[in-house]
Amino acid sequence: xxxxPASGAEAxxxxxxxxxxxxxxxxxxxxxxxxxxxxxPGNDRPAARKRRRRKGPAKRGQHADVAESMASKQREISVxxxxxxNRHLLxxxxxxxxxxxxxxxxxxxxxDACEEAGILPEVLVRVEQxxxxxxxxxxxxxxxxxVHAQVPKIFGKLLYGSKFHTLKxxxxxxxxxxxxxxxxxxxxxxxxxxxxxxAGPRRAANHFHVVINTKKNLPQTLxxxxxxxxxxxxxxVAITLQGTxxxxxxxxxxxLKQVVVANPHATIIYEPPNGDKAGERIVYxxxxxxxxxxxxxxxxxxxxxxxxxxxxxxxxxxxxTVRSFxxxxxxxxxxxxxxxxxxETESAGLRLTPRTPPRRISAEDAEVLHSxxxxxxxxxxxxxxxxxxxxxxxxxxxxxxxxxDFYTAATRPPAVxxxxxxxxxxxxxxxxxxxxxxxxxxxRYANRVPLQYQRGACAMTKATVELPWxxxxxxxxxxxxxxxPMVLAINIASVWVPFTSESKEAVAHxxxxxxxxxxxxxxxxxxxxxxxxxxxxxxxxxxxxxYIQKYIPHIGIALQEILGLSDRQRERTVDTLTDVxxxxxxM
Amino acid sequence: xxxxxxxxxxxxxxxxxxxxxxxxxxxxxxxxxxxxxxxQKRSKPDLKFPVRALSNVTYSTKRGYFEIGKQKKVRxxxxxxxxxxxxTLRMMSxxxxxxxxxxxxxxxDAYYQSKNWGAAMFQDQTESDTVMDDIEALFSVxxxxxxxxxxxxxxxxxxxxxxxxxxxxxxxxxxxxxxDCTRFGSGAYSxxxxxxxxxxxxxxxxxxxxxxxxxxxxxxxxxxxxxASCILVSMSxxxxxxxxxxxxxxxxxxxxxxxxxxxxxxxxxxxxxxxxKVGSGNAAHINQFFCVPQAQFLGVTPQDIVDYKLPTHxxxxxxxxxxxxxxxxDPFFRQHRPWQKALQMLLKMGVRAEQQxxxxxxxxxxxxxxxxxxxxxxxxxxx
Numbered sequence: 001x002x003x004x005p006a007s008g009a010e011a012x013x014x015x016x017x018x019x020x021x022x023x024x025x026x027x028x029x030x031x032x033x034x035x036x037x038x039x040x041p042g043n044d045r046p047a048a049r050k051r052r053r054r055k056g057p058a059k060r061g062q063h064a065d066v067a068e069s070m071a072s073k074q075r076e077i078s079v080x081x082x083x084x085x086n087r088h089l090l091x092x093x094x095x096x097x098x099x100x101x102x103x104x105x106x107x108x109x110x111x112d113a114c115e116e117a118g119i120l121p122e123v124l125v126r127v128e129q130x131x132x133x134x135x136x137x138x139x140x141x142x143x144x145x146x147v148h149a150q151v152p153k154i155f156g157k158l159l160y161g162s163k164f165h166t167l168k169x170x171x172x173x174x175x176x177x178x179x180x181x182x183x184x185x186x187x188x189x190x191x192x193x194x195x196x197x198x199a200g201p202r203r204a205a206n207h208f209h210v211v212i213n214t215k216k217n218l219p220q221t222l223x224x225x226x227x228x229x230x231x232x233x234x235x236x237v238a239i240t241l242q243g244t245x246x247x248x249x250x251x252x253x254x255x256l257k258q259v260v261v262a263n264p265h266a267t268i269i270y271e272p273p274n275g276d277k278a279g280e281r282i283v284y285x286x287x288x289x290x291x292x293x294x295x296x297x298x299x300x301x302x303x304x305x306x307x308x309x310x311x312x313x314x315x316x317x318x319x320x321t322v323r324s325f326x327x328x329x330x331x332x333x334x335x336x337x338x339x340x341x342x343x344e345t346e347s348a349g350l351r352l353t354p355r356t357p358p359r360r361i362s363a364e365d366a367e368v369l370h371s372x373x374x375x376x377x378x379x380x381x382x383x384x385x386x387x388x389x390x391x392x393x394x395x396x397x398x399x400x401x402x403x404x405d406f407y408t409a410a411t412r413p414p415a416v417x418x419x420x421x422x423x424x425x426x427x428x429x430x431x432x433x434x435x436x437x438x439x440x441x442x443x444r445y446a447n448r449v450p451l452q453y454q455r456g457a458c459a460m461t462k463a464t465v466e467l468p469w470x471x472x473x474x475x476x477x478x479x480x481x482x483x484x485p486m487v488l489a490i491n492i493a494s495v496w497v498p499f500t501s502e503s504k505e506a507v508a509h510x511x512x513x514x515x516x517x518x519x520x521x522x523x524x525x526x527x528x529x530x531x532x533x534x535x536x537x538x539x540x541x542x543x544x545x546x547y548i549q550k551y552i553p554h555i556g557i558a559l560q561e562i563l564g565l566s567d568r569q570r571e572r573t574v575d576t577l578t579d580v581x582x583x584x585x586x587m
Numbered sequence: 588x589x590x591x592x593x594x595x596x597x598x599x600x601x602x603x604x605x606x607x608x609x610x611x612x613x614x615x616x617x618x619x620x621x622x623x624x625x626x627q628k629r630s631k632p633d634l635k636f637p638v639r640a641l642s643n644v645t646y647s648t649k650r651g652y653f654e655i656g657k658q659k660k661v662r663x664x665x666x667x668x669x670x671x672x673x674x675t676l677r678m679m680s681x682x683x684x685x686x687x688x689x690x691x692x693x694x695x696d697a698y699y700q701s702k703n704w705g706a707a708m709f710q711d712q713t714e715s716d717t718v719m720d721d722i723e724a725l726f727s728v729x730x731x732x733x734x735x736x737x738x739x740x741x742x743x744x745x746x747x748x749x750x751x752x753x754x755x756x757x758x759x760x761x762x763x764x765x766x767d768c769t770r771f772g773s774g775a776y777s778x779x780x781x782x783x784x785x786x787x788x789x790x791x792x793x794x795x796x797x798x799x800x801x802x803x804x805x806x807x808x809x810x811x812x813x814x815a816s817c818i819l820v821s822m823s824x825x826x827x828x829x830x831x832x833x834x835x836x837x838x839x840x841x842x843x844x845x846x847x848x849x850x851x852x853x854x855x856x857x858x859x860x861x862x863x864k865v866g867s868g869n870a871a872h873i874n875q876f877f878c879v880p881q882a883q884f885l886g887v888t889p890q891d892i893v894d895y896k897l898p899t900h901x902x903x904x905x906x907x908x909x910x911x912x913x914x915x916x917d918p919f920f921r922q923h924r925p926w927q928k929a930l931q932m933l934l935k936m937g938v939r940a941e942q943q944x945x946x947x948x949x950x951x952x953x954x955x956x957x958x959x960x961x962x963x964x965x966x967x968x969x970x
Contacts, residue, residue, distance in 0.1 A: 544666045547666055547669055550670075551670045554674075557680075561684070562619040573627070577626050580629055580630075581631075581664075581665070581669065
């Protein structure tokens with residue numbers, strides 16, 4: 001694998017924006033980048049070279065023998081094969097996690113599809129237990145449906161999707177999740193993915209059985225038939241897989257509960273496996289009829305582009321001049337910026353005019369240009385590409401899902417890390433029936449998708465742990481989450497959420513992101529502290545009042561007994577004393 | 588044989604008791620009246636309690652006991668103190684009732700009595716004990732002690748044996764009981780919780796106050812009291828207030844000295860002996876009644892460890908701390924040079940010795956040699 005010239009660093013650099021630049025860079029962000037490349041038709045040059053070598057002069061001794069025998073073993077690896085072997089990269093490490101990941105991928109897809117079509121989502125999740133360790137998961141949505149021809153590719157081919165090539169906030173990104181889940185199901189049970197989809201009331205619903213050919217990363221359709229379906233439009237996907245059904249923090253129940261907090265516009269119906277609670281249906285009605293703002297697609301910001309991507313963009317552009325290249329391919333670049341940039345490159349020893357054709361710029365010059373881009377001042381990226389939940393809706397959602405006394409939320413203004421706009425919001429629910437002496441519940445979201453694993457590695461956890469909660473009247477041990485009857489929901493909305501690893505489970509520790517989370521937490525913390533002190537004051541008042549009511553009569557009784565007062569004298573004494581104390585209390 | 592008091596004697600005792608009870612009730616009423624008047628004037632009443640701690644005692648050899656100082660803690664009736672205030676007043680009311688019905692209550696009794704008080708009841712006995720101690724301190728300023736308030740301790744007194752006749756009064760009939768402390772065989776007379784009504788008749792020459800029950804047993808069963816003509820009192824650790832009061836009254840009425848015989852360690856010296864002689868900081872308000880200023884320290888002294896070649900144990904950390912603390916903060920030891928020297932010697936040797944260490948020289952060595960030797964030179968006893 002290491003022999004391949006275009007592997008390694010460069011391939012990884014391409015990841016963020018490669019989709020927009022040229023077709024040949026479609027590849028997984030999730031560590032599969034290197035192998036992904038090999039499966040592409042245009043990239044088989046190394047293989048060709050090997051073939052030539054085999055045709056060369058006969059044996060040249062031992063080394064040549066070894067090379068020959070190695071060559072016979074060297075062959076292409078398909079993405080699907082790679083992931084089949086490295087299933088942990090996609091979140092299929094163990095049976096419990098596999099079941100949850102499958103549900104998660106299907107729900108993400110359903111919500112994304114509905115939102116893109118401007119439909120208020122209604123998603124049904126059903127998990128059936130077929131055997132001790134075998135489950136069938138069904139997720140059904142009321143989305144726009146999928147065109148007949150696309151169905152097999154979407155569910156039976158890795159790295160196929162609509163989201164990877166756009167710079168736009170969405171849940172999924174790579175087009176890898178649901179087909180990987182289907183592949184996992186196939187590998188563990190031999191069952192195909194079953195899909196019913198209908199693209200509109202006037203179209204027929206189609207029923208498919210699709211399996212993925214892991215060698216070729218191609219879908220294979222086993223069944224393709226028209227069926228009767230009661231839904232006017234929507235998609236239903238069923239995957240049979242090996243798994244374990246669990247309760248607790250990493251459970252499907254817990255996951256869906258968190259989904260509805262961050263997606264107040266979605267209705268989710270959940271039917272847990274039989275045996276557990278037979279025939280039970282948990283319905284999470286939507287909290288609002290207001291669909292989230294459809295996020296706009298944006299061009300990359302110059303500060304967020306890596307060198308490798310920049311080179312590809314230079315080569316792939318249709319612009320004839322450097323100026324039009326910069327202005328058309330990037331956001332926030334105008335005449336003034338181009339001028340500043342060329343001055344900057346000139347001071348670095350590179351002379352360019354705005355009219356220089358991009359294709360003429362050598363790799364070395366491009367590097368100078370790229371580093372100059374990083375040095376000059378450019379307006380922050382536009383932020384209408386973000387679609388946060390919003391303070392009001394977050395509070396409403398928490399009110400509906402969490403029983404508490406106090407709710408608040410803070411949505412920060414958009415900020416930028418490495419040229420990528422992002423926005424942090426924090427929702428907080430405190431008090432009520434929650435246990436008071438345990439650690440708080442921290443819900444982490446990236447673009448409204450709950451993150452359930454690797455809590456310790458996440459920037460959200462770090463910012464929460466590092467905040468001095470005692471300033472907000474919440475107890476906290478050193479280096480731990482605060483201990484309080486509290487649920488904290490933190491969401492990061494971004495076109496490109498920086499995850500610490502391919503499995504999309506924890507947000508990386510960018511200083512800008514930590515800073516924004518901290519500010520949002522502080523805002524909520526301050527409001528919480530006001531609430532808590534008011535509550536305490538009220539409780540104190542209440543206690544004092546009941547104290548007075550409770551004990552003053554005994555002073556009356558004792559004085560009556562000792563001094564032989566009459567009942568009237570006693571009552572007067574009690575009344576006077578009550579009055580004196582009540583008055584002094586108010587001062 | 589019970590013997591009848593003469594009519595005048597009986598009348599005298601009753602008159603004295605009635606007088607004392609009348610004063611107790613008057614004081615309770617005066618305190619309550621003050622509270623009541625404050626309320627009627629719409630101001631907040633308060634109660635002033637002397638501070639009970641070693642930091643609020645003074646000591647002089649002339650007076651001979653720890654005397655409580657002038658520091659007062661004022662408890663004003665506010666929202667926060669209303670509960671204890673109510674409990675204090677109800678406890679005083681209980682005391683008045685006990686005096687009027689000529690009854691008494693132990694600390695535990697008082698705690699259970701409070702269960703009738705509804706919201707004002709005590710949750711556990713430490714709460715009621717504190718309130719009781721406060722009331723006691725409050726009235727001690729007027730020379731009224733807890734027994735006069737009719738609250739008696741649960742703690743038992745020590746054991747007594749020797750040439751002593753105790754006259755006790757039967758509370759029910761007023762008859763006088765005559766108790767001969769030589770006639771308990773291998774047992775002993777047990778000091779009652781209240782000793783005020785006792786009177787004594789003795790020809791003994793001194794009282795020997797002994798720390799451990801084991802040593803008392805030895806001296807009692809071999810009738811050491813007969814040989815040395817003394818009265819033996821077992822303290823079993825820090826003497827209870829009844830034991831202290833008993834020794835004090837006996838010593839005063841018979842005009843005989845008191846010698847203490849305890850372990851040679853900081854606990855024996857600074858807790859047992861010091862409390863016997865001058866009282867304690869926590870109970871400073873009652874020291875004037877409950878200590879024995881005339882007591883002297885017979886042994887075991889640090890010098891005895893050397894003189895009698897006694898087997899020892901090393902001092903523990905708490906022992907060292909206690910000894911240093913006594914040298915630094917205890918007004919009693921600071922007043923007496925010989926004690927400072929003795930404690931410093933003990934610290935320097937770094938060891939302690941128990942009374943029973945004398946058994947190294949034979950079980951009865953203590954009676955045959957040690958005590959007779961020591962008693963030959965009473966002037967050398969530590970103060």
